Amino acid sequence: MxxxxxxxxxxxxxxxxxxxxxxxxxxxxxxxxxxxxxxxxxxxxxxxxxxxxxxxxxxxxxxxxxxxxxxxxxxxxxxxxxxxxxxxxxxxxxxxxxxxxxxxxxxxxxxxxxxxxxxxxxxxxxxxxxxxxxxxxxxxxxxxxxxxxxxxxxxxxxxSTDNDNTTSSLPFPFGTMAELLAHGQRSGLSIATMLRANEVTHCSDAELDTGVDKIWAVMKGCISRGLQISGELPGGLHVKRRAAKLWRSANESADVLPHDGMHKVSLYAMAVNEENAAGGRVVTAPTNGAAGIIPAVLRYYAEDCKPSNPEVGIRNFLLVASAIGMLCKKNASISGAEIGCQGEVGVACAMAAAGLTAALGGTNEQIESAAEIGIEHHLGMTCDPIGGLVQIPCIERNGMGAVKAITAASLALRSDGTHHVSLDQVIETMRQTGADMQTKYKETSLGGLAVHVITVNHAAC
Ligand code: SF4
Missing domain, CATH: 3.30.1330.90 (D-3-phosphoglycerate dehydrogenase; domain 3)
Incomplete structure (x- = not known):
C-alpha cells in the first residue's frame, strides 16, 4: 500500500x-x-x-x-x-x-x-x-x-497492485491491521514508530515533523475561527452557525456540569465543520465532511489530558490515525458516495480513537481495539445530507463522532487490549454493508433526512 x-x-x-x-x-x-x-x-x-x-x-x-x-x-x-x-x-x-x-x-x-x-x-x-x-x-x-x-x-x-507488499520498499509494509500488529510483535516497536519509519523513506524526520505540525496548526486555526464566527451558512437552508454562541455561553455560565468537557469537544468539532460548510480552510481528516472529529479530539488531548510532551504526542496521534485511515481507504472506502457516512464519520472516529489511544501511551493492541470500536458503532450509517449541503446532519454528526472517539479510546485504554472483533473484520463488514446499502443513502440526497425534511432549496432541485 x-x-x-x-x-x-x-x-x-x-x-x-x-x-x-x-x-x-x-x-x-x-x-x-x-x-x-x-x-x-x-x-x-x-x-x-x-x-x-x-x-x-x-x-x-x-x-x-x-x-x-x-x-x-x-x-x-x-x-x-x-x-x-x-x-x-x-x-x-x-x-x-x-x-x-x-x-x-x-x-x-x-x-x-x-x-x-x-x-x-x-x-x-x-x-x-x-x-x-x-x-x-x-x-x-x-x-x-x-x-x-x-x-x-x-x-x-x-x-491489481494494492495487495502486493512483496515489492514494497517500506521497512514496515502493511495492507491489513494483522500485518501491522505482526510487525509490531516482531520488532517491539509502536505503530507510531513504524509509521514514522515508513514515512522517512520519502522525507527526512525534520520534514515529516514540520509537515505534521503544520497540519495540526491548520486544524487548530480552523477550530479557533469556528468558535468566533456567527451568522448563517451559505446554500439556502438558512442554517445558523451555533459553535461560537454555544462556546461563549459555555465559558460564561456559572454552572459547571460534569459533562461540560464533552460539550466543549462537540463544539470544537462543530466549529470545524461550520468552517467547512462555509467554504473555509480545513484539513481532510480523512474527508472534509468528517473534518472536525480529529481536530476536536486532538485539542481535547492537548488541553484536557495535560500531556507531558504534547508535541510528540500530537505527532504520534496523527501518524497512528493516518495508519487507520490508510487501512479503511484500501480495504473499504472513505467515500460517502461509495459506502455512506460510516466511511466518513465512522472512519474519522476510528482514526481519532486510535490516535488518542496512542498519544496516551496505549499498546498496539489497545490502539487496534479503539479503532475497531470507533467503526463498529457507526456501521450502517447512511449519507443523506439535506439539500445536498454538507450541513445537516454533517455538522452535529462530527460532534457526536468526536465524543464517541474519546469513549472508544477510554474503553480500550482500560482494557488489556484483547477484544473479540478485529479491526480488519470490522473494516470488511463496513465495506460489505456499504455495498449492500441502497444508492439513495449514498450521498445522492435522494433518501433519509434529505427527503423527509423538505426545504425550499431541496424542493427547487
Ligand atoms: S452525511 Fe454524507 S456529506 Fe455529511 S458528513 Fe456524512 S458522508 Fe459526508
Missing part, C-alpha cells in the same frame, strides 16, 4: 473533499497533462452520479471552474473565490491555468448527468478539450473520497 500521512491529511477548502477538493485537483491535472493549451478553443466538463446529484450543494461546479483556472485547494484563498467566479460569469470566459483564454458557457460547457454513473466510482467526471486545429483531448477522473483522484487506468492499476 503506497499511501502517506499527507495523503490522508490534506490542507484544502470546504465544503467537501470528494465533491470540492477532488474535482478541483482533477480539473487542474487534466489541463496540466493536455499538450498545446495555447490552441484550445473549447473545454467541457461533465459530472456524473453523486457529483451531479449533490454537486450544487457541495460546490463541485465552483471547484471544477477554479481548477480549470489553475487554482489548488491548498493555495486558493477562500475569500477570493466568489470574485473569481463572478468575473467568469460576467465575462463568459476564463484563462485556463491562469494563462490561456477560452470562452466558457455555464449551460453548454458544464454538464450534469444525474441519471448516469460511470463504471469506476459514483463520483465520476469527464473533461474534454478541443483545439482550433480540430484535435482534442479527453480524460475521465474519479474522486474516490478524501480528495483522492484517479483516472480510469489508475483505478484499475491500484486494484
Amino acid at each position: 503506497d499511501m502517506r500521512v499527507f495523503d490522508l491529511f490534506k490542507i484544502g477548502v470546504g465544503p467537501s473533499s470528494s465533491h470540492t477538493v477532488g474535482p478541483m485537483l482533477a480539473a487542474r491535472r487534466f489541463l496540466l497533462e493536455c499538450p498545446e493549451l495555447f490552441k484550445v478553443s473549447k473545454v467541457q466538463v461533465a459530472l456524473y452520479g453523486s457529483l451531479a446529484l449533490t454537486g450544487h450543494g457541495h460546490a463541485t461546479d465552483k471547484a471544477v471552474l477554479l481548477g480549470l483556472m489553475g487554482e489548488t485547494p491548498q493555495d486558493v484563498i477562500p475569500d477570493t473565490i466568489e470574485d473569481k467566479l463572478t468575473a467568469l460569469a460576467s465575462s463568459g470566459s476564463m484563462n485556463l491555468l491562469g494563462e490561456y483564454p477560452v470562452k466558457f458557457d455555464m449551460m453548454d460547457d458544464l454538464l450534469w448527468h444525474k441519471q448516469e454513473v460511470l463504471p469506476g466510482h459514483p463520483n465520476g467526471m469527464r473533461f474534454t478539450l478541443t483545439r482550433n486545429d480540430g484535435t482534442s483531448c479527453d480524460q475521465v477522473f474519479y474522486s474516490t473520497g478524501g480528495g483522492f483522484i484517479s483516472t480510469e487506468a489508475e483505478l484499475l492499476q491500484s486494484a
Whole structure:
C-alpha cells in the first residue's frame, strides 16, 4: 500500500473533499497533462452520479471552474473565490491555468448527468478539450473520497497492485491491521514508530515533523475561527452557525456540569465543520465532511489530558490515525458516495480513537481495539445530507463522532487490549454493508433526512 500521512491529511477548502477538493485537483491535472493549451478553443466538463446529484450543494461546479483556472485547494484563498467566479460569469470566459483564454458557457460547457454513473466510482467526471486545429483531448477522473483522484487506468492499476507488499520498499509494509500488529510483535516497536519509519523513506524526520505540525496548526486555526464566527451558512437552508454562541455561553455560565468537557469537544468539532460548510480552510481528516472529529479530539488531548510532551504526542496521534485511515481507504472506502457516512464519520472516529489511544501511551493492541470500536458503532450509517449541503446532519454528526472517539479510546485504554472483533473484520463488514446499502443513502440526497425534511432549496432541485 503506497499511501502517506499527507495523503490522508490534506490542507484544502470546504465544503467537501470528494465533491470540492477532488474535482478541483482533477480539473487542474487534466489541463496540466493536455499538450498545446495555447490552441484550445473549447473545454467541457461533465459530472456524473453523486457529483451531479449533490454537486450544487457541495460546490463541485465552483471547484471544477477554479481548477480549470489553475487554482489548488491548498493555495486558493477562500475569500477570493466568489470574485473569481463572478468575473467568469460576467465575462463568459476564463484563462485556463491562469494563462490561456477560452470562452466558457455555464449551460453548454458544464454538464450534469444525474441519471448516469460511470463504471469506476459514483463520483465520476469527464473533461474534454478541443483545439482550433480540430484535435482534442479527453480524460475521465474519479474522486474516490478524501480528495483522492484517479483516472480510469489508475483505478484499475491500484486494484491489481494494492495487495502486493512483496515489492514494497517500506521497512514496515502493511495492507491489513494483522500485518501491522505482526510487525509490531516482531520488532517491539509502536505503530507510531513504524509509521514514522515508513514515512522517512520519502522525507527526512525534520520534514515529516514540520509537515505534521503544520497540519495540526491548520486544524487548530480552523477550530479557533469556528468558535468566533456567527451568522448563517451559505446554500439556502438558512442554517445558523451555533459553535461560537454555544462556546461563549459555555465559558460564561456559572454552572459547571460534569459533562461540560464533552460539550466543549462537540463544539470544537462543530466549529470545524461550520468552517467547512462555509467554504473555509480545513484539513481532510480523512474527508472534509468528517473534518472536525480529529481536530476536536486532538485539542481535547492537548488541553484536557495535560500531556507531558504534547508535541510528540500530537505527532504520534496523527501518524497512528493516518495508519487507520490508510487501512479503511484500501480495504473499504472513505467515500460517502461509495459506502455512506460510516466511511466518513465512522472512519474519522476510528482514526481519532486510535490516535488518542496512542498519544496516551496505549499498546498496539489497545490502539487496534479503539479503532475497531470507533467503526463498529457507526456501521450502517447512511449519507443523506439535506439539500445536498454538507450541513445537516454533517455538522452535529462530527460532534457526536468526536465524543464517541474519546469513549472508544477510554474503553480500550482500560482494557488489556484483547477484544473479540478485529479491526480488519470490522473494516470488511463496513465495506460489505456499504455495498449492500441502497444508492439513495449514498450521498445522492435522494433518501433519509434529505427527503423527509423538505426545504425550499431541496424542493427547487
Ligand atoms: S452525511 Fe456524512 S458522508 Fe454524507 S456529506 Fe455529511 S458528513 Fe459526508
